[in-house]
Amino acid sequence: MFENVDMRLTADLLETIREQLDLSKPYVAWDFINIDGKKFDSDLSLKALIQLRESYYALLFQQQLASLDQLFDTNKDEARKLWYKFYVDAAIYFRDEFIYLLCVKRNTWDKGAADNYIKIATYIRENRWPDCVPFYNEIAENSEVPAEIRAQSQIVMAQIIIYYYPETSLVSGFLESAAKHLPHTVEIKRAEAEHLIKKGSYQEAQDLLVQTIASKPADYSSISLMGDCFFVENKLESAEFWYNEATRVNFLQHHSYKRLLNLYCLDTWIKDKEPLILTLLEKIESRPEVFLSEHPLIPIDRVAGSFENLVIYDSYRELGLAWLVVKEWDKAEFWLTKAIKLQPLIAPAYLNIASLYKENGQNERELSNLLKALQVDPENFDAHMALADYYDRSNRKMEALDHYEKSISIRPHWADWVYNFIGNVYFSIDNFEKSEHFYQKALDLNGNQPVYRENLAGAIEAHADALTTKLQFDEAQSLYLRAVQIDDGADRWNAFGTFYMKKEDWHQALECFSKAIDLEPDRPDIYENIGDAYQNLDRLEDAERSFLKALEIAPTDDIYANRLGVFYYETKNYKNAEQYYREALAKNPSSPVYLQNICLTFVELNELDQAEPFCLGLIEKEPSNGYALNLLGTIYYHQKKYDASINCFIKAIDVDPSNIIYYENLSSSYRETNQFLLAIGALEKAHQLDPGNDVILNNIGVLYFSNGDFGTSIEFYFKALLIKPSTSLYLKNIAASYDLLNEFDKAVEYYQKALEFDPDNAPLLNAIGLMLYYKRDYGQAITFYSKALGLDSNNGTFQSNLALALNGNGQVSEAIEAYREAIKLKPDYYLNWNDLGILLYQIRNFNEAIECYNQAILLSPTDAVLYVNLSLALYESDKAAEALNVLSHPQLDNETESRVESLLKQAIPALF
Numbered sequence: 001m002f003e004n005v006d007m008r009l010t011a012d013l014l015e016t017i018r019e020q021l022d023l024s025k026p027y028v029a030w031d032f033i034n035i036d037g038k039k040f041d042s043d044l045s046l047k048a049l050i051q052l053r054e055s056y057y058a059l060l061f062q063q064q065l066a067s068l069d070q071l072f073d074t075n076k077d078e079a080r081k082l083w084y085k086f087y088v089d090a091a092i093y094f095r096d097e098f099i100y101l102l103c104v105k106r107n108t109w110d111k112g113a114a115d116n117y118i119k120i121a122t123y124i125r126e127n128r129w130p131d132c133v134p135f136y137n138e139i140a141e142n143s144e145v146p147a148e149i150r151a152q153s154q155i156v157m158a159q160i161i162i163y164y165y166p167e168t169s170l171v172s173g174f175l176e177s178a179a180k181h182l183p184h185t186v187e188i189k190r191a192e193a194e195h196l197i198k199k200g201s202y203q204e205a206q207d208l209l210v211q212t213i214a215s216k217p218a219d220y221s222s223i224s225l226m227g228d229c230f231f232v233e234n235k236l237e238s239a240e241f242w243y244n245e246a247t248r249v250n251f252l253q254h255h256s257y258k259r260l261l262n263l264y265c266l267d268t269w270i271k272d273k274e275p276l277i278l279t280l281l282e283k284i285e286s287r288p289e290v291f292l293s294e295h296p297l298i299p300i301d302r303v304a305g306s307f308e309n310l311v312i313y314d315s316y317r318e319l320g321l322a323w324l325v326v327k328e329w330d331k332a333e334f335w336l337t338k339a340i341k342l343q344p345l346i347a348p349a350y351l352n353i354a355s356l357y358k359e360n361g362q363n364e365r366e367l368s369n370l371l372k373a374l375q376v377d378p379e380n381f382d383a384h385m386a387l388a389d390y391y392d393r394s395n396r397k398m399e400a401l402d403h404y405e406k407s408i409s410i411r412p413h414w415a416d417w418v419y420n421f422i423g424n425v426y427f428s429i430d431n432f433e434k435s436e437h438f439y440q441k442a443l444d445l446n447g448n449q450p451v452y453r454e455n456l457a458g459a460i461e462a463h464a465d466a467l468t469t470k471l472q473f474d475e476a477q478s479l480y481l482r483a484v485q486i487d488d489g490a491d492r493w494n495a496f497g498t499f500y501m502k503k504e505d506w507h508q509a510l511e512c513f514s515k516a517i518d519l520e521p522d523r524p525d526i527y528e529n530i531g532d533a534y535q536n537l538d539r540l541e542d543a544e545r546s547f548l549k550a551l552e553i554a555p556t557d558d559i560y561a562n563r564l565g566v567f568y569y570e571t572k573n574y575k576n577a578e579q580y581y582r583e584a585l586a587k588n589p590s591s592p593v594y595l596q597n598i599c600l601t602f603v604e605l606n607e608l609d610q611a612e613p614f615c616l617g618l619i620e621k622e623p624s625n626g627y628a629l630n631l632l633g634t635i636y637y638h639q640k641k642y643d644a645s646i647n648c649f650i651k652a653i654d655v656d657p658s659n660i661i662y663y664e665n666l667s668s669s670y671r672e673t674n675q676f677l678l679a680i681g682a683l684e685k686a687h688q689l690d691p692g693n694d695v696i697l698n699n700i701g702v703l704y705f706s707n708g709d710f711g712t713s714i715e716f717y718f719k720a721l722l723i724k725p726s727t728s729l730y731l732k733n734i735a736a737s738y739d740l741l742n743e744f745d746k747a748v749e750y751y752q753k754a755l756e757f758d759p760d761n762a763p764l765l766n767a768i769g770l771m772l773y774y775k776r777d778y779g780q781a782i783t784f785y786s787k788a789l790g791l792d793s794n795n796g797t798f799q800s801n802l803a804l805a806l807n808g809n810g811q812v813s814e815a816i817e818a819y820r821e822a823i824k825l826k827p828d829y830y831l832n833w834n835d836l837g838i839l840l841y842q843i844r845n846f847n848e849a850i851e852c853y854n855q856a857i858l859l860s861p862t863d864a865v866l867y868v869n870l871s872l873a874l875y876e877s878d879k880a881a882e883a884l885n886v887l888s889h890p891q892l893d894n895e896t897e898s899r900v901e902s903l904l905k906q907a908i909p910a911l912f
Contacts, residue, residue: 017052026060027093034218035250046286049252061098065105072109079109087117088139092152096124097289125310126348129160131381133413136160151178155191162191162198166417169448171195186212190222197229205229220246224256231263239263254287254311261315265322277319285312313343317352324356332356347377351386358390366390381411385418392425400425416445420452423459432463457487461495473503490520497529506536524550524560531567540571558587558594565597569604577601592621592628599631608635626655630662637669645669660686660693667703676707694723698730701737710737728758732767739771747771762791766798769805778809796826803832807839815839830859834866837873846877861891864899868907871900875908884911 021029030053064086072079083106090098099121103114123131139145139153158174175191182188189212196205206229212222227242240263246256261280264273288309320335333356339349350373357366367390373383388403404422408415423438439456446452464479480499484492497512510533516526531546547567551560565580578601585594595618602611615632622628633648649666656662663686670679680703687696701716714737721730731754738747751768758764769784785802792798803818819836826832837852853870860866867886874883887901905912 014052017049021056027089027095030056030252031221031250032216032218033250033252035252043286046252050288053252057095057098061101064098065101068105076109080106088145088149088153091120091124091135091139092149092156094124096121099124126346127314128381130164130414131411133157133160137413147181151181152187154178155182155187158191159194162194166451167446167449168195168198169446171198186216186219186222190219190225193222193225193229197225197232200232202229202233218249220250220253220256223249224259227256227259227263236263236266236269252287254284254289257284257287258311258315258318261318265318267322267326270322270326281312281315281319284315287311310343310346313339313346313349316342317349320349320356321352324352324359327359329356329360345376347373347380347383350376351380351382354386354390363390363394379410381407381414384410385421388421388425392428397425397429416442416449416452419445420449420455423455427455427459427462430462430466432459432466435459436463453487454489457483457492460486461492464499465495468499468502488519490516490523490526493519494523494526494529497533501529501532501536504536506533509533510537522553524554524557527553528560528563531563535567535570543567556587558584558591561587562594562597565601569597569601572604574601574605578605590621592618592625595621596628596631599635603631603635608639611635624655626652626659626662629655630659630665633665633669637665637672640672642669642673646673658689660689660696663689664696664699667699671703671706676703679703680707692723694720694727694730697723698733701733705733705737705740710740713737726757728754728761728764731757732764735767735771739774742774744771744775748775760791762788762795762798765791766795766801769801773801773805773808776808778805781805782809794825796822796829796832799825800829800832800835803835807835812839812843816843828859830856830863830866833859834863834869837869841869841873841876844876846873849873850877857889857891862893862896864896864903867892867896867900868903871904871911872907875911880911883908 016035017033021033035049068079068083068086071082083102087099087102090096090102100118103118103121106114106117117135120132120135123129123135136153136157140150140157142150145153154174155178158171158178161168161171161174172195175188175195178191179188189208193205193208193212196202196208206226209222209226209229212219213226216222223242223246227239227246230236230238230242240260243256243260243263247253247260250256257280261277261284264270264277264280270277289311316335316339320332320339323329323332323335333353336349336353336356340353343349350369354366354369354373357363357369370383370387370390373380374387377383384403384407388400388407391397391400391403401422404418404425408418411418419438419442423435423442426432426435426438436456436459439452439459442449443452443456460479460483464476464483467473467476467479476499480492480496484496493512493516497509497516500506500509500512503509510530513526513530513533517523517530520526527546527550531543531550534540534543534546544564544567547560547564551557551564554560561580562584565577565584568574568577568580578598581594581597581601585591585598588594595614599611599614599618602608602614612632612635615628615635618628619625619632629648629652633645633652636642636645636648646666646669649662649669652659652662653666663682667679667682667686670676670682680700683696683700683703687693687700690696697716697720701713701720704710704713704716714734717730717734717737721727721734724730731750735747735750735754738744738750748768748771751764751771755761755764755768765784765788769781769788772778772781772784782802782805785798785805788798789795789802799818799822803815803822806812806818807815816836816839819832819839822829822832823836833852833856837849837856840846840849840852850870850873853866853873856863857866857870867889870889871883871886874880874886884904887897887904892900
């Protein structure tokens, strides 16, 4: 048969097989045979063993199929029972090829009777294990099946859950039930070890696997599991050792080689192990699974839909996905395309390459491959789920929901998982009530999955947030309460507290935050929220302690140092604010916010020179930050560097031409440089942005007023008044403009209109009195000045004006007393002294008049008129020499002396 055969080695190999082959357990007979790789691993031995194994199973299946035919001829019901026994055995031991052959046989007896059962053969072959669960569950619940077989079915379901389910809460129940009928078996111990690995109990798993390996040294599965244990611990060299050991014990099987491939495909190893990977692929390809559809011993013709060997197909896929993880797109595409070419009528590789295009953002190619997957396998759960995800991301929500619903019909035992995704879709479109409904359905089906509870509470909380935004606090409050009852975690209580903060119920907020911190004592964000609540309660020491605690828990986190800075800034402790802002900046030098905060602190401290460099640093980081440019302009404005401030405000406007404040600030700088037209122009642009802003219109009027254009100022004051007719300020401004136009009647009219809205405004009463004085209506002027003084009796200006009006009205005595009172209130105002002196002079009280003039001269030594008045009083007192001697007054300077002499020569020529 073969040339150059080592017949002794061949005989030794066959004898090794014969001695170990346990025909009492035909399905697992080959799994526990120790075929020493070092001794027998050669192409010739491998081919011989593969042929021998195929012949063994072909003979086994031929005999079973023949026995079915023989029994069917005599007792159809018993034949169907035997058929079910063979089917169960094949399913328990994953003999997908034989399941297929059995189903073809059954359909020759009863057309279509095995159409459902044949699906599990496809699922096993394509590793679609979750789809197998209903079949194994049927076996486990069938009381006519022997207890040991039902237990093995439970073990299979436990293994499927361990490797393929989102969570593993059901595993313990299955294994405990199975152990009642299969205690201390290798299968139970292996499954328990797999569960321990999944839970992270690696040492316990290793201890259990040592036991299984000791009892079955040829059990390559247990040896490979030991490798898995080290793999998940990231002890890669140890994992490699155990996988190689499994191939040495049984070099015929391909499973341990595939585990090695999986190990080498790890993102940290794949590039270094690439040469070994190609060698591994050759080894896997040369070790096919048992494949019997065309075996001459099997009396069933190969038909459409029979299986191909998918071992190498799966290896190509695994390699492609590994390159995808490390973002080697071309290599990933090469291997996935290779898999598709090998098996174009199988769905998984299409789904994998769709993932590649998803990562690359190639949406059309992603969709195309997802649709191909669905085309070749319309009932593929993963294809429907992937399409649902695609449509969800593409904002085609209804199509996404359709595919999720289809997924449930295909894999109803995963309904909880899919309901959760449906909840996510509704959550993404803010349909919180629908999302709550589906999260609740997921939770009802599987209460052991924490994410369902979290999502349900999250949807209720989001619904509450939406109601809070609409100020529907009562409805929101009940939802927040329900959320914390469902998911009593720190995050939920924290959100509940945040709700109360928005409601400004600081005490309730504090209570919620306290519950949150009791659950998670090391959460700096919750301490920060507690600090906010205390600050709003004006419990500043407690607030300070809370903010300090947050920083203590997260000392390297800049945000908590900054929050302390904000606290001190808001409580006007600017030195401390500066300290913590600087600390935040040191922790995160790239943050422009901290530069801005330090700058604002120095502005509050009026240390503008210190503020300037931080603002410049902020602008250096963010040249297009309009706020920063405006802030720098404001600093320059207060430093009286108006040209620099103008430049900053113009740049801020270039960045954000819609910001009214920038135009207003620019206008202020122009005004300070007496560029009134430019100042007006800036405000007019602000007005264009906000035509209904009465303040801007009033400010334009003020600029025209300052520029002496009182008529135009009145126009803008009136425009402002049209928008807000009850504004006293605008009426006063109109009156002031009429005053300077000498239209005193109109000035009085608008002052009085202003008074209607502000009847207790003393300055306004004084202004009306002034207008009436100008009109020489002294009696009315006296009335309004008196009213002003009634509201503000300590106002020296009002008292002076009253004295003037009294004098104008001929009430000299009253005027004198009014001036005396004005001088008490404003002793440094020289005109009061002079005016009182004049009245005293008129009633010939020259001595007191002289005292008043002297006091006025002390306060204003350059006013020549005061000296003349003094001289006149002295002259009328028959003190001519002293009157002339005024020219030698100690307060006189040369220039004033000349003016005084000139005036005296006109007033009292007799002196000269």
